Amino acid sequence: MAGTVVAPYLLNVTERSTDAGTAGGTKTQLAPFDYHGVRLLESPWQKQYQETRDFYYKIPDDNALKGFRERAGLPAPGVKLEGWYGNDAFNVFPQWLSGMARMSAATGDQAVGEKAHNLMLEWAKTIEPDGYFYYSRKPTFHYTYDKTVCGLVDLCKYAGYQDALPLLEKITDWAIKNLSRTRQPATSGDPSSGMSEWYTLSENLYRAYQLTGNPKYKEFGDVWPYTSYWSKFTTQTDPDIHDLHAYSHVNTLSSAAMAYAVTGDSQFLKVIINAYDYFERTQFYATGGYGPSEKLMLPDGSLGKSLEIDSNNFETICGSWAGFKLGRYLMMFTGEARYGDWIEKLLYNGIGAALPMLPDGRTFYYSDYRLGGCRKIYGAIHDIGGDWRWPCCSGTFPQVVADYHNIIYFKAPDGLYVNMFLPSEVTWTQAGTEVKVTQQTGYPESDTTNLTVQINKPTPFSLKFRVPAWSRGTTVKVNDTKLDVTIAAGTWATVQRTWNPGDRVTIQIPMEMTMVPVDRQHPNRVAFRYGPVVLVRTEESLEVPNRTELSRWITPASQSLEFHTLEESKGNLLPFYRVARGQPYRMYFDLKG
Ligand SMILES: [Zn+2]
Secondary structure (H helix, E strand, O other): OOOOOOOHHHHOOOOOOOOOOOOOOOOOOOEEOOOOOEEEOOOHHHHHHHHHHHHHHOOOHHHHHHHHHHHHOOOOOOOOOOHHHHOHHHOOHHHHHHHHHHHHHHHOOHHHHHHHHHHHHHHHOOOOOOOOOOOOOOOOOHHHHHHHHHHHHHHHHOOOOOOHHHHHHHHHHHHHHHOOOOOOOOEOOEOOOOOOOHHHHHHHHHHHHHHHOOHHHHHHHOOOOOHHHHOHHHHOOOOOOOOOEHHHHHHHHHHHHHHHHHHOOHHHHHHHHHHHHHHHHHOOOOOOOOOHHHEOOOOOOHHHHHHHHOOOOEEHHHHHHHHHHHHHHHHHHHOOOOHHHHHHHHHHHOHHHOOOOOOOOEOOOEEOOOOOOEOOOOOOHHHOOOOOEOOHHHHHHHHHHHHHHHOOEEEEOOEEEEOOOOOEEEEEEEOOEEEEEEEEEOOOOOOEEEEEEEEOOOEEEEEEEEOOOOOOOOEEEEOOEEOOOOOOOOOEEEEEEEEOOOOEEEEEOOOOEEEEEEEOOEEEEEEEEEOOEEEEEOOOOOOOOOOOOHHHHOEEOOOOOOEEOOOHHHOOEEEHHHOOOOOOEEOEEEOOO
């Protein structure tokens, strides 16, 4: 079966992408910086990145390697990492390598790159002659192979360790011979179906093919299209996807995205565009999160009803990682700004609102949006007795915070695209001239961002910035002079000029309070969002005297993004990302009348 090509419905497509300039590839509208040239400056998100980096850097190598060495019969000092880490189905080791490789590329942090490389070399000693590489002798899941491909690709691509490639080939030869090709689709109502997540494999295999040019990875990637699911988004208006596992069914769309990247077949692009539109319309909470109890919902009011019963509303870390990737692929291939709005929501209300890792491996897993009152805790609220050490989300945690460097800016031949308003610097070469732009902002706690252009000689290029879909009245100035440029919510605004050294751009994006209904069937079940930031209330009920004149009864408090309401004694509204562990809060409210 090796070399099985994509499914018939995709082969029958005659329309090819007009962007596909060359065979086997497609034109990218916007290029990400791909962990090069972007530096975070001081902000809560830079702090979260640094804390996460330090946490993973301090995990003793012997502990991470213990199970691999025991399986190989090698001396295995150290203390075993417990919880999910001990289970092959979800060992997160290669995701740590991926995250650390991306961190080292983004920040020039050699120490974290060397740690990842050393872990890889020690793990390589445990690979068996036939290429068997898992943590133990338990069932061999596609999931773990997929993450290992990602880790090895990233060690080579981002950290420059070429010696990852022979290992990648060795374990892939094993996988080609041994991984089950049953490819059973996940089915509604059967949580164990598709649980090995074979349908996310092709993304990383196609990345391996792009990196190496070795057709073996392309051919093996071609084995795993998730046709029965992907095709729903091109053939059905209301695709029946309810009860499917949420994170992996967003993550598999990144495989469709990479199938588009390596084939140029526009059908794959349609899949991800239509899927995003459907998710945006039917699956997302106000936070950008999705998947109560890890399930996709019927578009019949189930999302709104989930708030009555469910505390496990969003698998936060993995879900944000999948969202960042899919949002970025969509922006790369379409050039459209609107997908950045989702990335922004996840940044502030998803991963950016997560609690930090605990030393024993406990990981902030689910965000809690339940109507009756919520807490930020570790592990699942309905399964408090379970073991939530080193779960899947402890694998994506270092990846998704490294990704902060890869969501702020894009570039294209005409210039720079500013997607996120985060304190940062970006350096790139524009038509042979090195340009550095420094972005200073307190956004989203202030509504203004300032960009300064550092350049040696006057240089023409466009500086474009995302005008959020939720915004009204955005303005832009250059050197304090207001510009008359087209500004439309949900698109890029363009400042085209010949830039001089020291030119300053000031973008003001006024924010206002909005009430966001959870779904169409529940227009009175709302969350409060100020700009992109979801607010929560620390106390009980919330009287709503007048829905249309929010500013009359919600007034700014002394701290940014905090608000008093009429019943001040019952607590303020404040950003979800500012809520501490264990602090009670409410995110959704049923309005009266
Ligand atoms: Zn997870």
